[in-house]
Each structure stands twice: as C-alpha cells, then as structure tokens.
Amino acid sequence: xxxxxxxxxxxxxxxxxxxxxxxxxxxxxxxxxxxxxxxxxxxxxxxxxxxxxxxxxxxxxxxxxxxxxxxxxxxxxxxxxxxxxxxxxxxxxxxxxxxxxxxxxxxxxxxxxxxxxxxxxxxxxxxxxxxxxxxxxxxxxxxxxxxxxxxxxxxxxxxxxxxxxxxxxxxxxxxxxxxxxxxxxxxxxxxxxxxxxxxxxxxxxxxxxxxxxxxxxxxxxxxxxxxxxxxxxxxxxxxxxxxxxxxxxxxxxxxxxxxxxxxxxxxxxxxxxxxxxxxxxxxxxxxxxxxxxxxxxxxxxxxxxxxxxxxxxxxxxxxxxxxxxxxxxxxxxxxxxxxxxxxxxxxxxxxxxxxxxxxxxxxxxxxxxxxxxxxxx
Numbered sequence: 362x363x364x365x366x367x368x369x370x371x372x373x374x375x376x377x378x379x380x381x382x383x384x385x386x387x388x389x390x391x392x393x394x395x396x397x398x399x400x401x402x403x404x405x406x407x408x409x410x411x412x413x414x415x416x417x418x419x420x421x422x423x424x425x426x427x428x429x430x431x432x433x434x435x436x437x438x439x440x441x442x443x444x445x446x447x448x449x450x451x452x453x454x455x456x457x458x459x460x461x462x463x464x465x466x467x468x469x470x471x472x473x474x475x476x477x478x479x480x481x482x483x484x485x486x487x488x489x490x491x492x493x494x495x496x497x498x499x500x501x502x503x504x505x506x507x508x509x510x511x512x513x514x515x516x517x518x519x520x521x522x523x524x525x526x527x528x529x530x531x532x533x534x535x536x537x538x539x540x541x542x543x544x545x546x547x548x549x550x551x552x553x554x555x556x557x558x559x560x561x562x563x564x565x566x567x568x569x570x571x572x573x574x575x576x577x578x579x580x581x582x583x584x585x586x587x588x589x590x591x592x593x594x595x596x597x598x599x600x601x602x603x604x605x606x607x608x609x610x611x612x613x614x615x616x617x618x619x620x621x622x623x624x625x626x627x628x629x630x631x632x633x634x635x636x637x638x639x640x641x642x643x644x645x646x647x648x649x650x651x652x653x654x655x656x657x658x659x660x661x662x663x664x665x666x667x668x669x670x671x672x673x674x675x676x677x678x679x680x681x682x683x684x685x686x687x688x689x690x691x692x693x694x695x696x697x698x699x700x701x702x703x704x705x706x707x708x709x710x711x712x713x714x715x716x717x718x719x720x721x722x723x724x725x726x727x728x729x730x731x732x733x734x735x736x737x738x
Contacts, residue, residue, distance in 0.1 A: 384695055384738050385686065385730040386437040388558065388665065389723070390609055390641055391449060391509040392705030393427055393442035394714040403447050407462075420445055421497065428502050430720055435727030438507045438558050441494050448709040449562050450511045450519055451478065452490055457543060459484035459529075465522050475615065475709065479525040484539050490547045495556050505557040509609065509705075510547055512563035513540040513593030519565065534589055541596040548601060560607040560641065561597065562708075566590045566628055567610040567643075570650075571621035587631045598636040607639040607665060608632075611704040612648055617672045617714075624650025626657070633659035641665030643703035645685060646672055655692035664693055667703035668729065669722045671714070676721045682729025683736075695737050700730050 395403075402419060405411040427442035446452045454460040464479040491508050498506045517537035521530060530536035544561070551559050568574050569586055580586055598606060610628075612619040625642065632640055643649040644667040658664060668685045669677055682700070689698060706719045 383437070383734065385733045386699050387435070387723075387727050387730050388438040388507055388641070388699055388701045389431065389436055389440050390701055390703075390705045391440050391443050391507070391560065391562070392446075392707045393430070393440075393444070394707045394716045394719050395442070395444055396423075396716060399423060399444050407447070417445070417493075424497065425501060428498070428504075430716075431723065432502065432504055434720055434723035435731075436504070436723055437727075438505045439498075439502060440507050440509070441498050443494075443509070443705065443707075445494060449509065449705060450515065450708075453511050453516055453540075453543075454478045454520065456488050456490045457484050457486045458482075460520065461525070464525055465520070467519070477519060479522040480520050480530060480536055481525050482529055484536075484543070486543050486546075489550065490543075492547070492550055492554065495551055495554055499555060507558040507560055507607075508551055508556050509560040509562050510544060510551075512561040512566075512590075512608065513537045513544055513597055514590040515563050515565040516540045516544075517589075517593070537589065537593050538596075541593060544597040545599065545601070548597060548606070552601070552605070556605075558605050558607060560609050561594060561637070562609050563590065563594070564609070564611045564613045564704075566631075567612055567625065568621045570623040570625055570627055571612075572623075574621045583627065587628060591631055591634050594635045594637065601636070603636045603638045606637045607641050608635060608637045609641040609665070609704075611643045612646075613708075614672055614704060615709065617674075619646070619648045619672065622648040622650075625654045626650075629654055629657040629659075632662060637662070639663035639665050639699065641667070641699075641701050643667040644689070645670040645677075645703050648672075649703070652688055652692060655689060658693065663697050663699060664689070665699050665701045668700050669702035669726050671702055671704050671706050671719075671722075674718065676718060677725045677729075679725050679728035679732055682726055683732050686729070686733055695733075700726055702726070 424441045431439035459482045460478040461481045462478040463476040465477040467475045467477045495508045517533040521533040521536045612621045668682045
C-alpha cells in the first residue's frame, strides 16, 4: 500500500466535493432490506387495498427505524432505506404517467416474477420523484443524507420495450431524451432542498462490460451505448454544479447473484466525461474484476469504494474493510476515497436479505473507517 500518494493539481478533494471535514466518509448506496411486513404493505398498495396517504403514515414510523439503524451503525451519509419504493427504478414510473405495469420480464426464466413496467404513451410527470422522501429525512436526522434517483440511460434500457413502446418512442434513446428533463428537474429540487448527496443509479452502464450480456442483448456497437449513457448523465446535470452528485455503477443483483461480471476497463474512459463528482462502484465482490482498473480512474473524481459485498453472507470485519481501502490507496490518495457497500442491499422490494446482516455490515464499514482515520488522519 502506497500511503504517500498525494493530491496533484486538478484533483478534487473530499472537502471540496462533500464539504466533508473527515477522511473516509461512509455512505450508503440507497436501499436497506425491507422487512416482510414492509413488503406486504407495498403489495397492498399495488393491489389497491391501501391508499398512499395511509401507507405513508405507516411508513413514516417504519422509516424512523431505518434512520436510527444507520445512525447507530455510524454511517455518515444515510438514506431512508428506500422503504417507500417498490424498487430503485419503479419510483420513476410511479411518479410519471405513461407506463403500464408488469409488461417486461426483468428476471428472465430465473426470476419470472420480477416484472417491470413499459412506457406505452407520452410521459408526463404528475408528482415529485424523491422530494418527499428527502424532506422527511432532513426533518428526522442530523446526519447528512443521500437520495438516489434512476439515471436516464438505465430508465431507457429497463423500461423501453420493442413490443410496447415503439409507437410513442421509436428507440430507447428517444425515450431517454424524454426522461432527461424530468431527472434534471428533480436534481435541481433536491439541491434546493439541501440534500447533501444526490445519486444517479446507472447499473446498466456497468452491465456493458460483460460480453455475455452484450450478446444476450444484441449490443453490437458498445461505443454508442456508452455515448448514450454519457449524454443521459450530462443532459440531466447540464449547468448544474456536480459537487455532491454521484453516479452508482454495479453488476445488478437479485438474491445474492449478479446479473453480469467483469472489470470496468471498457467504460473507465467514459467516467471522465460525465458531469458528476463521484462514482460509487462495486469492488468488494470478485465479480467486479479487481482494483487494477483504478490505474485509469479519472483524477478529477471522487471514488465511492465498494468495501462491503452484499452478495456474500459473510459479515466483513473492520480489518477486512481497512485492507480493501489500503489496497485502493495504491491507486488513489486518501482524500479521494469514500466508503460504501457495493450496492444497495435491496434495490427491489422482492430482493431477499436479512436486515440484521445489513446492519452488521454497515457497522463493520463504519468501524473500519474509524481505524483508517486513526491510522492516516
């Protein structure tokens, strides 16, 4: 581990990016595992048995527990666990008219019940995406908060269907262009509200690194896909200061298994072209291919280093977290590293995981950060 790495001219520091006065700040990626009774409430809302007002009254009390869990674990930037959402991406279709639910099989033959909506008519926003979540967080914690919303590129690749969407948006990119101003407006509102960290979830960019995935999706021109992602991110953040804006990349997971595998080499150059200040990336899992790719990490971005493997039932020790960070410090100075789990623990409400396990993993991450501060701070 090369502890002598220092910031060079043009590099961002944590202090500039997050107005953060400590090294190795810890952050969640978004979701926490939802207890079964929370998942039941979400299903009752979907089926019309429970109205939104009644649901939110119940969830207000539940989310206070999610907040306290993260505070108790010592996490610096916390979320509401995304317990009001069915999934990280359906929060968009629940806030925007133009979708018909359960038309796209997102889990294939492995998880046929994992269905997603498809865009079927011109989209029009009818409510804010995450403002109410953010307001509740700000009113109920003294911690800094992180709020995640889906990226335009991932929305277009997940919710556009050649079977259902072509008549209104001829291509996925046409649909993406319609999503961009909605996401941009939400970013501006969250910034105005005072949200400390805003995250765009863009797992579909990371999926591109896997040749098996590209073949399955019929992707021939990978450069065009990467350029679409860049255009979506930069359109959503146009003329917005990228301080406090992150992009999350992952291999997408369900029930402890990733959808794809492979190192980030082919997308690394694109990261430097995006108007965000930080990338939260999977590195704890061996499926992400290791840290050598950080040789090519852009020097004007903060790294959200994945130090917790959400697919592994093993609860990391603080010492394991420290080792993972020290290995990353061979490539990046300490001032450009934040700590986070590889991904949200439960990006879909149907994704099974134990809440106590997530809590213990977050504790290990926070304790590891404390060790690092004492050692290098």
